[in-house]
Amino acid sequence: MSDMDEMEDGSGIVKKFMFLNRKAPHGTVYALEGLEVVLITAAFDQDVSMVFTDDGIYQLMKGIDTKGIEVKDFSRTYRALEGYDIEKLYVDQASLDARGLTEDDLIVDVTVLSVDEMANLMVEQDVVISF
Amino acid sequence: MLHIVNKSATERSTLESCLRMATKGSAVLLIEDAVYAATNGNAAAAKIQAAAADLKIYALGPDLAARGMAGRVLDGVNVVDYGGFVDLVAEHSNCQSWL
Numbered sequence: 001m002s003d004m005d006e007m008e009d010g011s012g013i014v015k016k017f018m019f020l021n022r023k024a025p026h027g028t029v030y031a032l033e034g035l036e037v038v039l040i041t042a043a044f045d046q047d048v049s050m051v052f053t054d055d056g057i058y059q060l061m062k063g064i065d066t067k068g069i070e071v072k073d074f075s076r077t078y079r080a081l082e083g084y085d086i087e088k089l090y091v092d093q094a095s096l097d098a099r100g101l102t103e104d105d106l107i108v109d110v111t112v113l114s115v116d117e118m119a120n121l122m123v124e125q126d127v128v129i130s131f
Numbered sequence: 132m133l134h135i136v137n138k139s140a141t142e143r144s145t146l147e148s149c150l151r152m153a154t155k156g157s158a159v160l161l162i163e164d165a166v167y168a169a170t171n172g173n174a175a176a177a178k179i180q181a182a183a184a185d186l187k188i189y190a191l192g193p194d195l196a197a198r199g200m201a202g203r204v205l206d207g208v209n210v211v212d213y214g215g216f217v218d219l220v221a222e223h224s225n226c227q228s229w230l
Binding site for chain 2: 003023024025026044054055058061062063064065066068069071073076079098099100105
């Protein structure tokens with residue numbers, strides 16, 4: 001049976017999706033848009049990993065208060081991901097270090113990976129989508 | 132002169148370009164994602180602190196708060212609100228935005 005047939009009869013192909021988040025939250029729309037796509041993907045029962053590297057880890061900061069800049073505070077949505085069965089959240093240790101941050105500064109529980117571990121995780125994905 | 136930087140120093144080189152060109156006594160205002168550079172432990176923090184010897188460094192408070200960074204601002208960096216932003220523009224004869 002081809003992949004297309006399987007999709008059409010709904011037997012469900014599950015692929016490993018990695019969403020790679022590398023942008024700070026408010027300076028561009030990437031972080032918010034990425035979050036929307038992750039939630040859509042989860043609705044199709046896919047194997048989703050969310051990875052935060054570089055400035056992307058800033059998306060997970062505790063204590064965000066967006067009243068002053070009058071934009072939506074979507075940081076709480078990361079805490080709701082668990083409810084959509086998105087529980088694989090990974091953060092790059094080197095990116096934390098370069099920003100003077102630790103796991104304790106983040107709004108959700110994450111798995112902190114070394115560069116090698118992160119690289120291996122990326123290689124084993126079927127699809128990598130970057131925001 | 133007032134220099135304005137709005138991009139993260141860990142993603143773009145605009146802060147570095149700005150600090151290279153800014154002359155003694157000038158002001159540098161960090162807004163939007165550029166405010167991360169003015170926070171403790173950031174890779175660009177040493178550059179900001181070194182620059183603060185010759186330049187006045189400002190960061191926009193609402194942008195710090197929106198990024199969870201209000202409590203992490205480097206010593207020597209002056210936090211201003213939108214009114215302070217307007218004052219800085221008005222006080223200086225010219226300005227350059229490092230887009």
